[in-house]
Amino acid sequence: MRTTDWPSSLTNTELDELDTFLRTAAKEGDLLLDGVHGLLTALIVGPEPAPPDEWLPEVLHAPFADPQQGERVLALLAKLNDSIGAELDVDAYEPILGELDDIEGPTLSAAGWCEGFSRGIDLRAGFWEHRLAEDVELIELLGPIMALAVDEGVLASDAEFEKLSDEEYEACLQRLPEVLLSVARYWHEKAPSEDERRAAHERQPEEARTENKPPRQRDGHSLH
Template sequence: MSDNVHYKSNIELTPQEYEELEDFLLHESGLKHPMNLDALDGFMTALIIGPEPIMPSQWLPHVWSSAVVDEAPVFESDEQAKRIIGLIMQMMNALSHQFEESPEDYAPLPNLTTFDSDEDQRKAARLWCCGFIEGINMNQDSWKSLLKDEKGAKTVFAISAASGLLREKLNLDEEKEYELWKLIPEAVLEIRDFWRPGHRRKKPDEKQPKAEAPGRNDLCPCGSGKKYKKCSGQ
């Protein structure tokens, strides 16, 4: 699906880079439960618009395994590790730049992609929502104030319902879930705005911090267990 992603700026990954990243995650990494690009986009969105920043060393293992299993990718070389982690960081920074510079133009990745069928598009939408929920679960305590707010709780509920995770409980079908999906772009901006009056409010000249590589003495986020300077940071 990566060739059909609509490319918008030189900050974002090109269609070829999206394809390279997706091929690695799904086919070359040796991972059993990796996120695909749609889930990754939703996951990153929650991390970026959420209440507190989370370091790459904390969230990157969730990219490798979206299940409750510890997995680490198999890289052919240090160069490939640097390349793949660099693409993930670039994707994160491009999304952060979008929210910083032109949030009114925001659209989740499934809405920027041409699919072969309606079913493929609906599946991508559900995966995006699952990724977003996983992003919330990275730091549930910090999200509590949003979930206690009536409007905020409704926005998160819409994302949860559109994910397919509540299908049986709410007696939803794919059509109803996809109708909820159409509300998601606005819901994302409402969640982002919820945090802005509080501790995440920016000064006029303040920019969102970019996702940076770990420090050289930190554990490498690739999951190898080595220090970054002796692994991907070489």
């Protein structure tokens, strides 16, 4: 749960409100609050920001029946988006994680967050795929995120990996804030050139959209 309330961050009440709306409106495969947080995080720390009219279709899939509710949800999503960079700047970032029911009690899961992060990368796939193929530094920086994503089945791997132990899983979660800051610094210091931007947009695959992503089943509720 949130331990510190920063002015730009959503309160727990606001998070619950947004979580409830997303769960009520969600169909199979749609992102929930943890996934939306991962999606927006990938765009914040990545090579090029995305305007709301680009990422909102990844989150909202039907018109609002109530215009007043629509204005409220859009305001909460905007505040969630704005909070990510602000929290990273003051070392207060916490990923929003899903809570799964387990025979030994509720457990936190990064599956939804990782799914959203991967979809955020998809929105800028032309940049990411080129750099990941050319610069091993970026692969190394993303190591903990990739480990969580492979462990949760969000990313496929040609090699076989043993499931992370509870300690390893927790260690990856603990490293997420520093990893995200390092990735943001990477793209700031190695910003794409104009030629790279042009090429990235030309090779951005049309099929890299959320409707082609396999659905993920998640129970419980999202936390911050």
